Amino acid sequence: MNRLTLIGMPGSGKSALGRIIATRLGWQFIDTDLCIERRFGKKLQAVVDQVGTEEFARIEEETVLGLTSEGAAVISTGGSVVYSEAAMRHLASISTIVFLDVPIHRLHPRIARAAPRGIVGMGEGGLEELYRRRFELYHKYAHSIVLLDGENLQDAATRIISQCGVS
Numbered sequence: 001m002n003r004l005t006l007i008g009m010p011g012s013g014k015s016a017l018g019r020i021i022a023t024r025l026g027w028q029f030i031d032t033d034l035c036i037e038r039r040f041g042k043k044l045q046a047v048v049d050q051v052g053t054e055e056f057a058r059i060e061e062e063t064v065l066g067l068t069s070e071g072a073a074v075i076s077t078g079g080s081v082v083y084s085e086a087a088m089r090h091l092a093s094i095s096t097i098v099f100l101d102v103p104i105h106r107l108h109p110r111i112a113r114a115a116p117r118g119i120v121g122m123g124e125g126g127l128e129e130l131y132r133r134r135f136e137l138y139h140k141y142a143h144s145i146v147l148l149d150g151e152n153l154q155d156a157a158t159r160i161i162s163q164c165g166v167s
């Protein structure tokens with residue numbers, strides 16, 4: 001399979017690593033959040049602010065269902081994509097799905113540094129509770145799980161490429 005889909009928590013590195021892996025392999029890079037930004041002509045946070053997280057999840061599903069199986073590509077998803085069974089079934093039919101499993105203490109500072117964006121299903125329990133709830137879904141849909149804990153981006157990309165056997 002010459003298509004990889006990266007899933008995982010916000011801040012796990014799907015966007016940054018997807019871009020690096022795609023460049024290294026000479027594959028197309030598709031980030032579903034960027035697709036949504038392009039479609040709406042505004043930053044993701046502005047889209048989420050405008051439509052709310054529930055509608056955002058529907059838009060995310062629609063975006064994923066619009067992806068085709070043409071050409072080699074790395075697809076970086078938004079962390080909430082696993083809430084859509086239809087989106088995940090489609091991704092499984094066109095790509096190898098890789099869960100980037102990163103310990104929660106590494107996610108906090110990255111999310112704090114990144115541009116603000118609404119997180120679907122974020123409740124009072126914060127990131128910890130979200131991680132617990134989503135963990136099962138990330139496992140359910142993953143063809144492969146890559147544990148990342150402290151590697152820099154280049155080393156993490158190398159690990160993913162080698163573990164997934166793509167070149």
Ligand SMILES: Nc1ncnc2c1ncn2[C@@H]1O[C@H](COP(=O)(O)OP(=O)(O)O)[C@@H](O)[C@H]1O
Pocket residue numbers: 008009010011012013014015016017076110111114148150151152153156
């Ligand atoms: N392994 C890593 N080492 C260092 N920085 C990382 C690593 N993974 C992600 N980051 C940084 O964390 C931030 C969030 O990463 P991003 O790729 O946007 O995650 P996601 O798309 O999963 O939400 C970015 O600034 C990114 O460069």
Ligand SMILES: O=C(O)C1=C[C@@H](OP(=O)(O)O)[C@@H](O)[C@H](O)C1
Pocket residue numbers: 008009010011014015033044048077078079080117118119120121
């Ligand atoms: O996990 C989430 O609920 C979300 C993650 C974001 O993408 P990243 O996972 O790339 O940060 C973005 O799709 C949106 O803000 C919702």
Ligand SMILES: [Mg+2]
Pocket residue numbers: 014015016033076077078
């Ligand atoms: Mg991202």
